[in-house]
Amino acid sequence: MLTVFGTMALDTTRTPFRTEVRILGGAATFASVSASMFTSTSMVAAIGSDMPAENLSALRAKGIDTKGVVTVQGGKTFHYDSSFDYNLSNRTTNKTELNVIADFEPVIPEEYAQSEYVYLANNDPKQNIKILQLFDHPRLIACDTIEYWIEQDRDGVVRMMEKTDIVVINDSEARLLCKEMNLARCAKKILSFGPKFAVIKKGEHGAILFSQDGQVFPASAFFLDEIVDPTGAGDSFAGGFMGHIARRGRTDFRTMKEAVIYGNVMGSFAVEDFGVKKLFAIAAEDVEERYEKYRNLVQF
Amino acid sequence: MLTVFGTMALDTTRTPFRTEVRILGGAATFASVSASMFTSTSMVAAIGSDMPAENLSALRAKGIDTKGVVTVQGGKTFHYDSSFDYNLSNRTTNKTELNVIADFEPVIPEEYAQSEYVYLANNDPKQNIKILQLFDHPRLIACDTIEYWIEQDRDGVVRMMEKTDIVVINDSEARLLCKEMNLARCAKKILSFGPKFAVIKKGEHGAILFSQDGQVFPASAFFLDEIVDPTGAGDSFAGGFMGHIARRGRTDFRTMKEAVIYGNVMGSFAVEDFGVKKLFAIAAEDVEERYEKYRNLVQF
Numbered sequence: 001m002l003t004v005f006g007t008m009a010l011d012t013t014r015t016p017f018r019t020e021v022r023i024l025g026g027a028a029t030f031a032s033v034s035a036s037m038f039t040s041t042s043m044v045a046a047i048g049s050d051m052p053a054e055n056l057s058a059l060r061a062k063g064i065d066t067k068g069v070v071t072v073q074g075g076k077t078f079h080y081d082s083s084f085d086y087n088l089s090n091r092t093t094n095k096t097e098l099n100v101i102a103d104f105e106p107v108i109p110e111e112y113a114q115s116e117y118v119y120l121a122n123n124d125p126k127q128n129i130k131i132l133q134l135f136d137h138p139r140l141i142a143c144d145t146i147e148y149w150i151e152q153d154r155d156g157v158v159r160m161m162e163k164t165d166i167v168v169i170n171d172s173e174a175r176l177l178c179k180e181m182n183l184a185r186c187a188k189k190i191l192s193f194g195p196k197f198a199v200i201k202k203g204e205h206g207a208i209l210f211s212q213d214g215q216v217f218p219a220s221a222f223f224l225d226e227i228v229d230p231t232g233a234g235d236s237f238a239g240g241f242m243g244h245i246a247r248r249g250r251t252d253f254r255t256m257k258e259a260v261i262y263g264n265v266m267g268s269f270a271v272e273d274f275g276v277k278k279l280f281a282i283a284a285e286d287v288e289e290r291y292e293k294y295r296n297l298v299q300f
Numbered sequence: 301m302l303t304v305f306g307t308m309a310l311d312t313t314r315t316p317f318r319t320e321v322r323i324l325g326g327a328a329t330f331a332s333v334s335a336s337m338f339t340s341t342s343m344v345a346a347i348g349s350d351m352p353a354e355n356l357s358a359l360r361a362k363g364i365d366t367k368g369v370v371t372v373q374g375g376k377t378f379h380y381d382s383s384f385d386y387n388l389s390n391r392t393t394n395k396t397e398l399n400v401i402a403d404f405e406p407v408i409p410e411e412y413a414q415s416e417y418v419y420l421a422n423n424d425p426k427q428n429i430k431i432l433q434l435f436d437h438p439r440l441i442a443c444d445t446i447e448y449w450i451e452q453d454r455d456g457v458v459r460m461m462e463k464t465d466i467v468v469i470n471d472s473e474a475r476l477l478c479k480e481m482n483l484a485r486c487a488k489k490i491l492s493f494g495p496k497f498a499v500i501k502k503g504e505h506g507a508i509l510f511s512q513d514g515q516v517f518p519a520s521a522f523f524l525d526e527i528v529d530p531t532g533a534g535d536s537f538a539g540g541f542m543g544h545i546a547r548r549g550r551t552d553f554r555t556m557k558e559a560v561i562y563g564n565v566m567g568s569f570a571v572e573d574f575g576v577k578k579l580f581a582i583a584a585e586d587v588e589e590r591y592e593k594y595r596n597l598v599q600f
Contacts (some may be wrong), residue, residue, distance in 0.1 A: 087481035181387030184525045205505035206520060218520035218598065220506060225484045257600040298518065298598065300557040 001065075002246045003112050004032045004239070005044040005131050006121025007101055008069065010051065011291040012081040012275060013231055015088060019227075023275040024055040026078060027121035027144070030232035034239025034266040035064045035119070037287050039241075039246040042112055044068035044131065046104040048075035058280060067109045075100035089231055106131035114246045117246040120164070121235060122146040125156035132163055140251065142166035144238055150177045161193040165251075168199045183208060184216075197256060199241065199263070201234050209260050217257045222268035222294050227273045233267040236279065240266030240287075265290045301365075302546045303412050304332045304539070305344040306370065306421025307378050307401055310351065313531055313574060314383040314394075320529075321573040324355040327376060327421035327444070330532035333579040334539025335419070336362045337587050339546040342412055344368035344431065346404040348375040367409045375400035384505050385389060388530055406431035408458040417546040420464070421535060422446040425456035432463055440551065442466035444538055447577045450477050461493040465551075468499045468538045483508060484516075497556060499541065499563070501534050509560050522568035522594050530575045533567040536579060540566030540587075565590045 006028030012021050028045045035041040042065035049071060054116045059066050081095040106127050113136045120128040120143040128143060145157050150173060157177065161167050167190050169177070174186040183200050187210035190198040198210045202221075209217040241263035248255045264286060272278045306328030312321050328345045335341045342365035349371060359366050381395040406427050413436045418441040420428040428443060441464045445457050450473060457477065461467050471483060478486040483500050487510035490498040496533050498510045502521075509517040541563035548555045565587060572578045 053433075089481060181389060182526075184523075204504065205502065206518075208523070216523050216597065217600070218506075218523050219600070220518040223508070223516050223518050226482075254600070261600055289373070295600075296484050297516065300517070300554070300561055300595075 001040050001042060001112075002035050002117040002119060002242055003042045003044060003068070003108070003135075004028050004035060004119045004121060005106065005128070006031060006119075006123055006235075007078050008043075008045040008047050009052070009078045009080050011231060011275060012079070012085040012094075013229055014081075014094075016084070016086050016227060018274070020274045022079070024058070025231060025275050026120040027078065027232075027235040029059070029276060030235035030270060031119060031121055031239035031242070032059065032064050033062055033276050034236040034270070035243035035246070036064050037266070037282075037284050038240065038243025038262070039117075041065065041243070042068055042115070043296070044106065044108055045113070046070045046072055046075075046100045048077040048100045049073055051077045063278065068112055070104075072100040082231075084230065088227055106134065108134045116140070117242060119238060119242045120144070120160070121238070122149070125149055125153055125160035128160045129156070129163065138191050140165045140245065142168055142238070142242055144168045144234070145173060145177070147173055147176060147220045157224065158193055161190065161195060164195050166197045166199065167193075167195045168201065168241065170234060171200050171202045174200050182295070184210075196251070199260060201237055203230075203233070206264060207237070207260055208255055211253060211256070217253070217260060219257075219260050219264060220298055222264050222287070223297060224268055224271065224292065227271040230271050231275065232270045236270035237263035237267040240264075261291060261294055262287070265294060301340050301342060301412075302335050302417040302419060302542055303342045303344060303368070303408070303429070303435075304328050304421060305406065306331060306419075306535075308343075308345040308347050308351070309378045309380050310577060311531060312379070312381040312394075313407070313529055315388060315529060316384070316386050318574070320574045322379070324358070325380065325460075325531060325575050327532075327535040329359070329576055330535035330570060330579070331363050331419060331421055331539035331542070332359065333362055333576050334536040334570070335543035335546070336364050337566070337582070337584050338540065338543025338562070339417075341365065341543070342368055342415070344406065344408055344412070346370045346372055346375075346400045347541055348377040348400050349373055351377045362544040362580065368483055370404075370407065372400040380519045381529075384530065385420070388527055391530070406434065408434045414569045416440070417542060418442070419538060419542045420444070420460070421538070422449070425449055425453055425460040428460045429456070429463065434516045438547065442468055442538070442542055444468045444472060444534070445477070447473055447476060456457065458493055461490065461495060464495050466496045466497045466499065467493075468501065468541065470534060471500050471502045474500050479535055499560060501537055503530075503533070506564060507537065507560055509551060509556055511556070515553050517553070517560060519557075519560050519564060520566050522590065523573065523597060524568055527571040530571050531575065532570045536570035537563035537567040540564075561591060561594055562587070565594060
């Protein structure tokens with residue numbers, strides 16, 4: 001079982017073409033829906049009583065275990081309001097309301113303690129470190145982080161990474177964390193904290209996987225003519241990546257490379273519609289079909 | 301035979317680690333040295349009497365035909381002085397002296413007229429259009445362009461592209477030319493000018509090949525831990541790309557994809573030392589070895 005801990009959100013996403021108000025979002029949501037295509041997935045998150053019940057039903061309909069989703073009565077769900085420019089490449093934050101996630105004390109249902117795989121999405125690193133103590137003996141722990149935490153609590157981010165096996169992180173955040181432009185040097189620094197693998201995500205340019213024993217795997221992104229909403233691409237990448245590792249139960253470099261491609265594939269689906277709409281609409285066969293398409297695309 | 305028309309320069313390149321003064325550079329130089337690993341290559345360029353004779357000898361030692369290199373007596377060679385920042389990712393121009401290339405009236409030695417392959421590097425588009433009339437019946441014409449010409453003479457750039465089969469261009473220049481952020485849409489626009497193929501170069505992120513019949517090939521860059529001098533990477537890419545096409549004598553999509561990889565390979569060699577030093581130091585076997593390394597690197 002893979003347990004994903006992170007934010008569930010109600011997102012308002014504005015593009016020059018369309019605005020969607022208070023749609024289901026959040027790092028844990030994208031990662032869990034993606035991972036659920038590969039392996040049995042459970043979520044830990046805090047929501048407010050304003051979260052529409054059909055969102056939870058939709059997650060459960062994808063086979064996701066939402067027993068770890070805590071509803072804070074009278075509280076409000078994390079809300080993120082942002083606008084994209086005409087090119088959908090620059091995002092402006094209009095409003096961030098942490099609401100119930102601000103003081104969330106992580107708890108997990110008893111049966112989650114047996115999780116073999118744990119993915120810590122973009123939470124407060126202190127919450128991430130705390131929740132790890134609630135698992136009995138996870139085989140593999142991965143985390144991501146965001147600019148906000150690197151700026152607020154860099155030491156906490158590093159301490160969290162020390163406890164993980166894999167760090168999945170954006171290029172700009174890797175550079176910020178490592179105070180270093182060269183991504184190979186960023187990866188070396190992150191690996192020096194302890195993880196066996198670092199995956200640096202480069203958005204439309206794909207991702208690079210680095211291993212502690214010096215192996216490297218650069219992968220182009222799946223090529224799309226048009227995108228609709230870039231929100232959640234990186235979280236969907238992480239979900240597909242972890243999902244594939246969990247279903248294979250191995251971390252040999254070949255499996256890790258496949259996981260990067262599945263990550264790319266899930267990220268490419270995510271951006272084809274607003275929020276998690278597209279991820280909800282696809283099935284495992286669609287994922288495998290796009291994986292093969294990707295293979296044909298990059299083959300030479 | 302492949303004929304390359306473009307600048308030969310004396311470059312002063314400053315990095316925080318080292319400065320090299322008046323070393324051999326220029327788009328035609330990088331492209332020709334790269335192409336010479338694949339096919340018989342001849343150059344057309346204008347230089348001043350300040351160009352050290354050993355630079356021409358070094359080109360001839362690589363088997364390059366330099367009969368088309370015109371020395372303007374008493375004139376000075378194109379000079380470009382630039383500085384890179386600590387990350388070697390941002391370049392500042394300190395000085396650009398066009399010198400003899402400013403009013404160059406293109407001429408070619410009689411035997412070049414039979415060239416089957418012509419590559420027009422970053423010249424004045426008017427000079428490029430003129431020189432094309434001097435060739436009898438080239439099978440394939442490719443061009444690149446730079447910000448300067450797009451800003452000075454966008455119409456000329458488009459007219460030039462109308463006469464070519466392949467456009468090889470940087471991502472930022474493609475965006476500037478097409479007034480469009482999305483690279484797929486940039487490529488469509490460039491292909492609408494007439495060329496059968498467009499290659500958009502993305503520096504450390506690799507390149508994407510687009511064909512007029514809707515095929516796409518995204519390729520990661522060859523992964524390097526460290527680079528020494530990014531100058532000439534794109535021109536070396538173009539040389540390797542054209543060189544492979546010329547030696548195969550085909551433009552089926554499979555050959556074109558291989559050509560993109562050979563382009564990546566030549567770009568990766570170029571940045572490993574200042575100027576053309578590394579390109580002068582390698583042999584055809586090194587190119588094939590790195591091509592296989594690349595194949596292993598990106599395989600999954």
